[in-house]
Amino acid sequence: MQTQRGPDPEPDRLLELPTRLWLASAWRLLALLLVAWMAAGAAGATEPALRLEPAERAWIAAHQDKVLTVGFDPYAGLDSFEFQGRRLGLLPALLKDMREQLGLRLEPAEVKSWDDAYSRFVAGKIDVLYGANVTPEREKIMRFTAPAQKYPYTVFARKDSSVQTLGDLDGKRVGFLSNDFVIEQLPKEFPNIHIQVVSFDDQQLGLKALAAGEVDGFVTAGGGIEYEFLHEHPGLALVAVLKAITSDMTFAVAKDQVLLGQIINRYLEQRRDAIRALAGDAGRIYNRKVLRLTEAELRWLDQKGEAVVGVAEDYLPFDYYDKGRYKGIAGATLERIGDIIGIRFKVVSAPFVQLMERARAGDVHVLNMAKTDDRLAHFLFPRAISTERDIIVGLKSSPPVQDVYDLDGQRVAVIDGFWHEEYLRKNLKQPLIVKTDSIQESLRLLRTGKVAYVIENPTVVEFYINGLGYAELVKRGATSKDSFIYFGVSRQQPELAAIMDKVIPLIQFEEMKHLGIQTVPTLRNEANSQLMMMLAALGALLLVILAVTAYVVRKLTAQRAKTQFLREREHLLYTDSLTGFHNRNYFSQMSDAGTAGDCPQAIVVADMNNLKQVNDSHGHAAGDVLITLFAQTARAQWPQANCFRIGGDEFLFILPNRGEAQLLEELAELKARLQQARHEAAPGVWVSPSAALGHALRSDPQIPLHSCIAQADARMYEVKAGMKKRRTDRPDGA
Numbered sequence: 245m246q247t248q249r250g251p252d253p254e255p256d257r258l259l260e261l262p263t264r265l266w267l268a269s270a271w272r273l274l275a276l277l278l279v280a281w282m283a284a285g286a287a288g289a290t291e292p293a294l295r296l297e298p299a300e301r302a303w304i305a306a307h308q309d310k311v312l313t314v315g316f317d318p319y320a321g322l323d324s325f326e327f328q329g330r331r332l333g334l335l336p337a338l339l340k341d342m343r344e345q346l347g348l349r350l351e352p353a354e355v356k357s358w359d360d361a362y363s364r365f366v367a368g369k370i371d372v373l374y375g376a377n378v379t380p381e382r383e384k385i386m387r388f389t390a391p392a393q394k395y396p397y398t399v400f401a402r403k404d405s406s407v408q409t410l411g412d413l414d415g416k417r418v419g420f421l422s423n424d425f426v427i428e429q430l431p432k433e434f435p436n437i438h439i440q441v442v443s444f445d446d447q448q449l450g451l452k453a454l455a456a457g458e459v460d461g462f463v464t465a466g467g468g469i470e471y472e473f474l475h476e477h478p479g480l481a482l483v484a485v486l487k488a489i490t491s492d493m494t495f496a497v498a499k500d501q502v503l504l505g506q507i508i509n510r511y512l513e514q515r516r517d518a519i520r521a522l523a524g525d526a527g528r529i530y531n532r533k534v535l536r537l538t539e540a541e542l543r544w545l546d547q548k549g550e551a552v553v554g555v556a557e558d559y560l561p562f563d564y565y566d567k568g569r570y571k572g573i574a575g576a577t578l579e580r581i582g583d584i585i586g587i588r589f590k591v592v593s594a595p596f597v598q599l600m601e602r603a604r605a606g607d608v609h610v611l612n613m614a615k616t617d618d619r620l621a622h623f624l625f626p627r628a629i630s631t632e633r634d635i636i637v638g639l640k641s642s643p644p645v646q647d648v649y650d651l652d653g654q655r656v657a658v659i660d661g662f663w664h665e666e667y668l669r670k671n672l673k674q675p676l677i678v679k680t681d682s683i684q685e686s687l688r689l690l691r692t693g694k695v696a697y698v699i700e701n702p703t704v705v706e707f708y709i710n711g712l713g714y715a716e717l718v719k720r721g722a723t724s725k726d727s728f729i730y731f732g733v734s735r736q737q738p739e740l741a742a743i744m745d746k747v748i749p750l751i752q753f754e755e756m757k758h759l760g761i762q763t764v765p766t767l768r769n770e771a772n773s774q775l776m777m778m779l780a781a782l783g784a785l786l787l788v789i790l791a792v793t794a795y796v797v798r799k800l801t802a803q804r805a806k807t808q809f810l811r812e813r814e815h816l817l818y819t820d821s822l823t824g825f826h827n828r829n830y831f832s833q834m835s836d837a838g839t840a841g842d843c844p845q846a847i848v849v850a851d852m853n854n855l856k857q858v859n860d861s862h863g864h865a866a867g868d869v870l871i872t873l874f875a876q877t878a879r880a881q882w883p884q885a886n887c888f889r890i891g892g893d894e895f896l897f898i899l900p901n902r903g904e905a906q907l908l909e910e911l912a913e914l915k916a917r918l919q920q921a922r923h924e925a926a927p928g929v930w931v932s933p934s935a936a937l938g939h940a941l942r943s944d945p946q947i948p949l950h951s952c953i954a955q956a957d958a959r960m961y962e963v964k965a966g967m968k969k970r971r972t973d974r975p976d977g978a
Contacts, residue, residue, distance in 0.1 A: 293345050294514050296507065303503040304347055312504075313353040314339060314495075315361030315370040317421075319447050321395075321469025322523070322530035323375065323493065324352070334493075334526040335374055338392060341518065342511055357446045359422040365496070372508075373496040375465075377425040382496070387505040390512050391492035392519055395467035397426050399484035400454060407460055410434065410484040416460035417442050419450040426463055426489055433488045451477050465491030468527060471750060472534045528586040535585070535746040544739035550588040551740055553578060553610040554603065556596035561707045561757075562729065563612055564764045565593040573703070573760030574612045574729070577629050580756065581747050587740070596661070606736040610744075613732040614663045624735055626745035628728030630703065630753050634664075636721035637690065637698045637705055645697070645721035648672065657686035657695040664699045667725060683708055690717060699723065703757060711767030822868060823875035825887040831896065842900030845942040846907045847949075849956040850878070850935040851964060852893035862925040869923050874933035877921050881914045895935070896953065904941060911937055936964035 296304075316324055316335055324333040331352070339350045353370050355361040365373040366385065378388050401407035407416070414437045420427050422443040430437070442459050444450035447469070454462045455477055463486075470482055495512075497505045512519070532542060555565040555575075564572040570579075570591045578589050592599075592608065602608040604622045615625045636645050645651060652672045658664045660679045668675045678695050680686045687708060689695045697720065698705075709717050733741035818830035852874060859867040871893070878897065879887065888896040899907070918933050925931045938960025940952040 294510055296510055300503055300507050300510065304507065308347050308349070311349045311351050312371040313369075314350055314372045314374055315353045315355055315365045316374040317358040317361065318355055319357070319469070320375060320465070321467035321472070322526045323393075323467060325530055325533060327529060327533045332526065332529055334393065334523050337522040337526055338519065341515065341522065342508070345515065346507060346511060348507070358424070359445050362423050368498070371497070371501075372504075375491065375493045376496045377429075377492050378494065379425050379428065382425075385499055386496045387499060387501065389495040389497075389505055389509045391494050392512055393467070393493040393523060394490040395465050395493070397463055397486040397489045397491060398466045398470045398482055399486065400451065400462045400464075400470075400473065400480050401460065401483045402454065402457070403479055403481045405460065408483055410486070411437060412483075413437060413439055413461045416440065417458075419444055419453055419459040419462040421445075421447065421450070421464060424464070426465075426491075429489050430463065430486075433486070447473070451480065455479055467491070468530050468534065471531075475534060475536070524583070528584065531584050531747070531750075532586075535743075537743065537746070541739045541743050545586060545743070549586060550590060551609040551737065552607065553589045553591055554599035554608040555591060555593045556599055556611075558764075559612070559704070560767075561703065561761045561764045562701075565591070566763075571760070571763035573756050574629065574731070575763065576756045576760040577748075577751060578610070578731075580751050581744060584750060585743060585747050587743070603732070603734055606734050609734045609737045609740060611732050613730065615726065615728070615730045615732070616663055616666075619732060622735060623732035624738060624741035625730045625732055626741050627748050628730050629748060629751070629756070630701075630729035632702050632728070634699050634723045634725070634727035635702045635705065635719045636723065637687075637700065637709075637717055638696060638720040639690065639693075640716055640718050642696060642720050647721065647724050648699070650721065651675075651697060654696040655694070657689050657698045659683060659686060663727075668699075684712070687712065687714055687717060701727065701729065707761065708767065711769065713769040820889040822871060823887075823889050825875060825889045825895070827888070828890045831888050831890055843942060843945050844901065844903060845952075846897075846899040846902035847940045847942060847952045847956045848897040848899065848907075848911070849938045849953065849960045850874075850895040850897070851960055852895075853934045853936060853964075853967065854931075855893045858925060858931055862929070862931075866923070866925040866931075870925075870931060870933050873921050873923055874918065874935065877917045877933065878914065881910065881917055893935075902941070907939055907941070911939065936960050936967060938963055 314335070318324060320333075320335075322333055324331065324335045326332075336352065339352065342348060342350050350372065353361065353364070355364070355370075358375075361370065361373065362376070364370045373386070376382065376386070376388070382388075399410055399413070401412075407413060416439060418439040419442045422445055427441055427443075430439070439461075442453070444453065447462075447464050450459070450462045450464065451473055453459050461483075466485065474480060474482060495505075495508045497508070532545070537545070553570060555563055555570050558564050560572065562572050562574045563570075564575065568591055569575070570589070581587060582589055589610070594602075599608055599611055600613075603611050611623075613619065613623070615628075636648070636651070638645075648668060648671055651668065653674045653676065655676045655678055656664075656668060657678045657680050658668065660681060665677055665679070668677060678689065680689065683698075683700060683704060686695070686698045686700070690698050691714060702719070705717075705719075708714070731744065733744065818827060818833070819825070820827040852871070855867055855870065858870055875887070875889070875895075878895065879885075882897060882899055884900060886898040888898075890896050899910075902910075914937070915934075918935070920932075922930045922932050938956045938958065940955035940959065942949065942952045
């Protein structure tokens, strides 16, 4: 009897066993991966993180405990500078990154000046030299990497001197750093400038000599340091930036240090983006030093560093809001301020009235606005980003005006809410103000004569007049009022206003104008639109004309084709294809009247000799060549003749204005020409065309042509018979 029992536990254990084995294997694999990752991390702490050749890795391993000193110019702007008790700049940042990426102990050397660094490197007391330009002389003793950065050279002069451009230094004393390659490069790039070189150990000595009048100019590399020089020496001016001559911030090593030079080059090639970011950070810190920011301003940058900027309705080309970005001239200027000093701007957009309310409440920190007395209570105004004064615009036919006072009693368009309305009401006895919603509306009213003038910023007017195609609108006067372009900064952000006030002088308005205009929409040219409508109407008319013309042309083309066909058929019908002469068909159709002119005429009949013999001996192709050769020779002899091929070897020539003596002379010349014309019928076998020639004269057009031809034909046969008789009378072998 069978008894029931519970499930057998053995199958479960058998199923659990692979699972346990799989889990154990997975844990072991995970542990191995963790160990490998930790080992790789530990190796990464000592091994270079860049792609290097085995020989380069071996060199690093052999020198990783050695300190490699780097010489540099201690007064080189953002590359190396002292700030808040620390040595900062691009070079210290580069050396730190190179230590992390390569595992090499690269340390800045203690140097007094560029000349000191250069001399000690040449003497072998410094391992690497940063910032040396390549020259043929230097390449004899050192190797150069690619440049980490390139800085154009700058030219300084005294503000009160006659030196305003680089060319003004011709024949004058000019200061340079000792051993600076620009001393040799400047005459090569500018061969028409001849200067007297004066060398200095560092820039400060050169600038002091310039300020004291000991030299007329000073040339040195830029890299941001030029702004520091201008702060320190307010009597000096930057008169030229030499983009053709750059200070290439290379790393130079001794000639025998091939692998070290290659390793640094690998770093520069593979860390381009990182180096660019390091340069940007170094530049912003350096600018804080150059601008002499206060402790409060530096603290604001470190603790806050962000400001909210408002963008109102589009005020092209200054203000344009697009997908969270502030574009236009003002937007480009704020972006440059942020790049220079490290401020982050958050952009918000709303109608101007709402932005003003938020700005007064402190929620919006920066807003492009006019500087007016009533706004000074709520806003601080850094110096203007544009010092253009508003201009008065009218038609070309409008009389010029002197300031706004000549606008009394004139209709003037003013954008609603702009400061111009208050200004005109205060300064005119009878202001006639026409309010508009936009600059476009103001300009349209001006074009149509509904207003006499418009007041606006010159950059704005230029943008709209050029963009809309309003060439008839021009400047007719200027205002004396301070109508500059300002950023208003909330009084709750005094540090921000002070920082912006210090940064703005470093920005060139014309550059911002160029950059900003590239980012705003292109205006629809209304003048061109009207022109396009006229062109469209003319185009439609032109299409009608073209259709009629096409119909007429088709008819004429068909007629011409038919005429051409008839002409070609006539040519084939009446022209001998081998010689190009008229054929017998043409001769048969020709009447005596057709040849009656140019008497006296000569009629020449020619019958070629030995043509059958050539055909039989050498083929008809050789015979055809002989016929062609005869025709060409005859045409050359008588280019004005009327020529006919009336048979296989028979030809007829009608020569105008010929007498007996002239004809006989020409017949003799033709025979001589024929004897000179030769054709190789077969290898070594040469034949010449010859013919029996008979002639007759037709002195009067009343004489029938056929009778003259018969007379010439009879003479030809006489000649032919005489030629045959001479051949038969010739003894054998003669």
